[in-house]
Amino acid sequence: MILPFDFQTDRYLILDFTVNNPDLTAVDLTDTSVFTDYVFGKLQRNGAVVGVGGYNEHRVIYRRSPHFNQTEEPRCVHLGIDLWAVAGTPVFAPLDGVVHSFQDNNHFGDYGPTIILEHGWEEKPLYSLYGHLSRPSLRGLHVGMPVKTGQKIAEIGPFPENGDWPPHLHFQLMTDLLGHTGDFPGVCSLTDRERFLEICPNPNRFLQIPGL
Template sequence: MDAAARLAAYFKTHPANIGKVVDFDAGAHRLYHFDFTAANHDLDADTFSDTVKFSRWVNKKLSEHDCKYGVGGYLEHRTIYARSAHFDTDDEPRRLHLGVDIWANVGTLVYSPLDGIVHSYQDNNNFGDYGPTIILQHQLDDLTLYTLYGHLSRESLDGLYVGKSVSKNERIATFGVIEENGHWPPHLHFQLIFDMQGKLGDYPGVCRYSEKERYQQNIPDPQLILKFPKAVNG
């Protein structure tokens, strides 16, 4: 049984061990599905290359569909990353998104969905990067899992130290403003990782499409934890 199957089996037999990542209430809130692929002709280069315009576009979609939260992104091939040289490499640009993005207002609370400890953290302060980032480590019987939280507020890093204990449903962070979060509309990049491969405070959230299979083995679908219902399409 591979790691992803073992993780799914653990969550199936220990459902009470899974908490929340944000204050999403399936009975009260609607989710909007954001599509950042080339198939979305509603989002042009002029909009997504300008963070202020991009933020207005995101907020307009959420408002129009009466959604408090937007979601999307796991293994999505995103043309949007052309906005940042951070994702361009000489041979093949990085465009495949490896986590799930949760879009909501600045200051939205972020929680640890599992008991664990702080593995590492840092401010990845490049245009288009994560900005303030926290990585937690969780021991699920004999399986080690890491959860990554990107695009946070800088104050989210205050008081942290490696090895600090966190509990399920404990508040750990808030969504950051554009000037702090890597210059994105406010959102959370949430990602699951089996092997940090020696990295601290950072791990790729976007890869080359040719690397999809290799990364998919190390990065399972965050929906295993989020368990979000089907989102509303525009």
């Protein structure tokens, strides 16, 4: 369990942030309040408590931020699963592990407060990343701090402190951190897609959300 929802019984909504979603042409994605109203309006209209989706999704929403457009080829392929829920929703560790690193990636469109845990999985290292947290979530942490399965490790943050996004958790798995600490690309370019997907397995192996 990552969030306090049961995806077998609680109602959730798969959100589409690709060019195939015509709603996005009418939403000012650069205005986080408008973007938030759109996301949570859809959840409310569908009676859902959480929005989900995004792994390996070719998204258009990253055009809102220069953070994803700093190179010749923009980054647009999402490498984790997003869980859209109200700020303050608790986040729990899916496995035993230790705190690998953490930091506040404080740029518009970035992760904001971020925690990376290190686990052992099938006798190999596995890392899990939690982005768009609240700033208090980073208090009291230290590198190497033990974490138990099901332990509360953080809360979903409000905007703008969460990187200026509608409240949600970015949950991502990595088998190799490529030397990063407190941060790791959550979005890659189309050219780099295959390389990053090889080291970023589908987080739904832990979430077990039907339909993803």
